[in-house]
Amino acid sequence: MLVVGVILTLLAAGIQVYVFTVQSLNWTNDRTRSAFGLSLAEAQSTRLLAFTQGFHNLFLAIGVTLGVVLLLFGQTAIGATLILAGASAMVASALVLLLSAPRLARVALFQAAPPLFAILCVAAGLAA
Numbered sequence: 001m002l003v004v005g006v007i008l009t010l011l012a013a014g015i016q017v018y019v020f021t022v023q024s025l026n027w028t029n030d031r032t033r034s035a036f037g038l039s040l041a042e043a044q045s046t047r048l049l050a051f052t053q054g055f056h057n058l059f060l061a062i063g064v065t066l067g068v069v070l071l072l073f074g075q076t077a078i079g080a081t082l083i084l085a086g087a088s089a090m091v092a093s094a095l096v097l098l099l100s101a102p103r104l105a106r107v108a109l110f111q112a113a114p115p116l117f118a119i120l121c122v123a124a125g126l127a128a
Helices: 002-025 030-036 040-045 047-072 076-100 102-127
Strands: none
Touching (some): 002 076, 040 047
């Protein structure tokens, strides 16, 4: 189960890196604006907020990836803590998105599912 949890954690990290690129690098692009239902003026006025939010996602990805590396090098307690804390923050952030913008439920599910299942698998793997 731990191996599945690690794979799901890395998938979740990859999604967070993708979200970083959307928010921090591509926020005013037509495709991104369309996905979030933003006009060009709205995207430009929220660009700084999206930019910093994107880095939040990137740092979560870095944290869980560091957790995976430490776990693989035998630092189980530290690695698992970073994985579980980072993945929990990802799930919580997706819940905030879902509750604040129900029309983006599909996006929230896309962001929440891998880290949620990673948490369950890592916890089960550690308990075994």
